[in-house]
Amino acid sequence: MIFADTIVAIATPPGMGAIGIVRMSGDQALSIAQQMFVHPRGRTQFESHQAYYGQITEPSSGKALDQGLLLYMRGPHSYTGEDSIEFQCHGGMLLLKSVLECCLALGARQAEPGEFSQRAFLNGKMDLTQAEAVIDLIHGKTRPLLSQAAVQLEGHLSSPIRALRARLLSVLVSIEANIDFPDEVDPPDDAHVAREIHAAVDEVAQLLETSTAGRLWREGVKLALVGQPNVGKSTLLNSLLRYERAIVSAVPGTTRDTVEDDYSLRQIPIRLVDTAGLRDTDDVIETIGIQRSREAMAQADVVLLVADRERGFGAYELDLLAQLVDKPCLAILNKCDQPLLDALPDLGIPVLAVSARDGIGIEALEEQLYAVITEGATLHHTVTINDRHRQCLLRAQDAMQRVMVSLQQHMPGDFLAIDLKDALAAFGDLLGDSLSEEVIHEIFHRFCVGK
Numbered sequence: 001m002i003f004a005d006t007i008v009a010i011a012t013p014p015g016m017g018a019i020g021i022v023r024m025s026g027d028q029a030l031s032i033a034q035q036m037f038v039h040p041r042g043r044t045q046f047e048s049h050q051a052y053y054g055q056i057t058e059p060s061s062g063k064a065l066d067q068g069l070l071l072y073m074r075g076p077h078s079y080t081g082e083d084s085i086e087f088q089c090h091g092g093m094l095l096l097k098s099v100l101e102c103c104l105a106l107g108a109r110q111a112e113p114g115e116f117s118q119r120a121f122l123n124g125k126m127d128l129t130q131a132e133a134v135i136d137l138i139h140g141k142t143r144p145l146l147s148q149a150a151v152q153l154e155g156h157l158s159s160p161i162r163a164l165r166a167r168l169l170s171v172l173v174s175i176e177a178n179i180d181f182p183d184e185v186d187p188p189d190d191a192h193v194a195r196e197i198h199a200a201v202d203e204v205a206q207l208l209e210t211s212t213a214g215r216l217w218r219e220g221v222k223l224a225l226v227g228q229p230n231v232g233k234s235t236l237l238n239s240l241l242r243y244e245r246a247i248v249s250a251v252p253g254t255t256r257d258t259v260e261d262d263y264s265l266r267q268i269p270i271r272l273v274d275t276a277g278l279r280d281t282d283d284v285i286e287t288i289g290i291q292r293s294r295e296a297m298a299q300a301d302v303v304l305l306v307a308d309r310e311r312g313f314g315a316y317e318l319d320l321l322a323q324l325v326d327k328p329c330l331a332i333l334n335k336c337d338q339p340l341l342d343a344l345p346d347l348g349i350p351v352l353a354v355s356a357r358d359g360i361g362i363e364a365l366e367e368q369l370y371a372v373i374t375e376g377a378t379l380h381h382t383v384t385i386n387d388r389h390r391q392c393l394l395r396a397q398d399a400m401q402r403v404m405v406s407l408q409q410h411m412p413g414d415f416l417a418i419d420l421k422d423a424l425a426a427f428g429d430l431l432g433d434s435l436s437e438e439v440i441h442e443i444f445h446r447f448c449v450g451k
């Protein structure tokens with residue numbers, strides 16, 4: 001595609017640094033750069049994929065802004081597929097903004113978030129799964145996700161999808177050829193069509209199996225610590241984090257608001273939420289904190305129900321458990337720094353004895369927590385799908401299952417063709433071949449400015 005305007009943005013994060021980058025893309029990128037960059041030998045013509053050292057100047061006055069590098073990539077052999085320029089200079093924000101303002105004054109437009117990558121997608125430099133891999137490389141918080149994103153960027157997710165599309169398209173062509181020319185083209189063998197659809201369904205099922213792992217690596221888990229006041233929730237939070245994050249006091253009701261922090265369990269990102277102790281109170285501020293605790297409990301993926309050795313699990317905890325039947329939950333009996341004389345109660349969920357203060361039982365808790373979080377999931381995949389991919393694959397799977405039903409019922413080819421086209425459309429949406437402009441814009445808007 002040919003865009004009428006040239007976009008520009010600061011491509012490095014806000015703040016001071018050794019190097020800062022201002023990047024441009026579009027037909028006017030080179031001419032704007034030629035008006036701002038002074039080569040020591042007076043050069044004004046620049047070769048593609050070469051780096052040049054010189055002065056970056058203010059065009060209106062000729063005043064030097066900085067000494068740095070100019071990189072020129074002529075389209076279509078660039079990230080966006082258009083003529084692209086990068087100014088690499090020192091990383092002060094005021095300096096970078098000055099360079100940006102000069103580009104804007106010469107006719108460039110401030111890029112929107114993700115607009116460089118959106119142009120790369122629209123210019124055929126990458127498909128949508130590869131663009132989403134870029135998002136994961138930027139925002140990824142785990143090494144497995146970064147590794148999978150790098151593989152996905154190389155096309156290892158889109159390649160099998162394209163192969164599936166080609167297989168189904170071949171079947172569709174044979175069906176429609178018979179529909180259009182019944183006297184000249186024999187109908188395809190039902191057994192062959194069934195084999196092709198079965199194979200495609202199996203491949204889609206294998207991809208769908210990676211969705212749980214993909215969600216864990218990308219989004220992680222929200223874990224809420226709940227229970228009555230002074231049972232050691234804040235101490236347990238600190239023990240899991242391995243540092244003093246929450247204030248700990250013997251006074252009941254010390255935690256009056258949720259306290260949150262990030263925690264990594266075998267590289268799975270977890271958002272720990274320490275909540276205010278749940279009890280009846282006339283304190284207005286504590287009441288607000290308790291309400292937030294209940295909201296955190298409702299929003300959590302996993303809940304740790306904490307009680308202490310002295311009080312044990314009573315009616316209050318059993319009532320809370322009744323509210324948590326729809327999500328994974330572990331019961332923690334805290335302050336067990338001495339061996340227990342009695343057996344742990346049977347609550348229908350795992351119960352673990354720990355001493356958060358002394359670190360006793362924390363490793364066993366993490367082992368059990370990992371088992372709960374990963375139950376039924378295989379985490380070791382070369383590449384994993386995100387929720388958007390999953391929805392597209394489910395649509396394709398449903399359409400192909402309808403094809404199988406039509407085959408079993410010996411329906412005319414027209415019925416098979418309709419459902420095959422639905423499956424192909426779902427695969428096309430996954431790759432970004434047939435998505436609306438609004439959806440594409442929404443996806444790329446998740447990028448940072450400059451990417």
